[in-house]
Amino acid sequence: MLARQLTQESCSLAREFSTSSIVYARRSFRKEEVSDHDNMVKFFGPKSITGEYHKNIYYYPNQNNRPNYFDPQATAVVGVRDGYQPSSRAKSSRNPSIHPFPHNIQTKTNLMLSDFLKDEIVRDVKENGLHVQEVAHKYGINQLRIEAILKLRTIEEEFSQDSTLDNQGKKDLQKFGEVMKRMFSLYEGGRNGDNLTEIPTPxxxxxxxxxxxxxxxxxxxxxxxxxxxxxxxxxxxxxxxxxKSQEEREQEESTKNQNVIYGREREGDSNVFKFILKEGEETGYRYGAARRDRKKDRKIGFDRSGKMVYLV
Structure with a gap:
């Protein structure tokens, strides 16, 4: 009896699966769906055994310091397209290595500093004793970017001395960094320099x-x-x-005044209150418990009915 029941259930499941597959096979696809599928296949191209689109020029990242942005005026993505005409809307002044969008030349990719230039900046500041502003005018780079390079170099030196990370992890990170460096355009100075007259927003x-x-x-x-x-x-x-000279900088650091107001000491007071001006956005020191209802010294009162209530 049990075997007959199992056989009937399995036959019903097979019947449902067969009928659903027949319905799906008979479903008619729209022309838009077929055309979209064909376009995606044409864009990606053939797939290799490892699952890579080895004939697609946008599949692998470039390693010649030139971003692989889409260029409508370039050759075919996969193979050769017969009768292809470049779009007349494309901007003739567009540089595919700097402008990521074909029809918007106002958007530009920020250029990356080479390792040689970073070493020169660090050497000028630490060994030659040049000021950050002098280095910024020398190379045409924003002062904030110079300070960021110095800070990152200090973090990099501390990271290289870190013993918690194994050698294999450091090698993997170094290899990843080298591949990423070869993907972006390099800063060459000249017209691509930063705006040194930019005023910070108050x-x-x-x-x-x-x-x-x-x-x-x-x-x-x-x-x-x-x-x-x-x-x-x-x-x-x-x-x-x-x-600014070294003497002016040292004098500014030594003469940073801070307004301090002391309260008047009265008889019986054990403490002298000191008030210091602080920025409203800064987080101050937190005193006492987080919530008042956890206090044991809460004031107690009574309502009209004689019920005890907390006043605070």
Whole structure:
């Protein structure tokens, strides 16, 4: 009886599977689906035994410091296309190694600094004693980028001395870094230099500010600088481009004043309160418990019905 029941269940499952497969096989595909599939096959090309599209020019990353961006004016992706005409909308001034989008030449890829240039920057700052601003003007690189290179070089030296990572892990990371370096364009100076006159955005400019003035009242850049507690743009540019001497830098570091207000000491007070000016965005020291209901010294009161309630 049990064997007959199992046989009937297996036959019903096989019947359902066969009928569903027949229905799926009879389903008609739309022309759009067939054309999309054919286009994807034409774009990827044939697949090798290992599952790689070895004939597709966009499958493997370039290793000649030239990004492999899509270029509609280039040759066929796979094989040769008969009667292919380049698009007339493509920008003639586009550089495929810098502009990732064919019809937008305003978007540019940031250029990568070579290892030789990084070594020269570190040598100029640490061994030759040049200031960061001098190095920035020498190579045409932004000052913030110079400081980032110095910081990353310090982290790299600390990482190389780290004993928690095995040799195989370091080799894998080094190989990965070398492959990634050969994928991007290198900085060669000249017209591709950074904008050294860029002014950092002040903190007060990050929020909206409104000022009501009369229609006849003049309002210019100097007035705006006074409202934002800033110097005029001309003075700021001169300050950014001027290289300070070692004595001036040491004097600025030694004369950083901090406003401190001491409270008046009274009889019976065991402590002297000290108030220090702090930035509102900084996280202050946290005193006491996180929630008031965990305190044991909470004030107790009684409502009209005589029920005990917490006042705080």
């Amino acid at each position: 903190k007060k400019m990050l929020q909206q500010r409104f000022l009501t003035i009369a229609e006849s009242q003049p309002f210019g850049p100097v007035d705006a600088a006074k409202i934002l507690d800033l110097q005029p743009a001309a003075d700021t540019l001169k300050e950014l481009t001027r290289v």
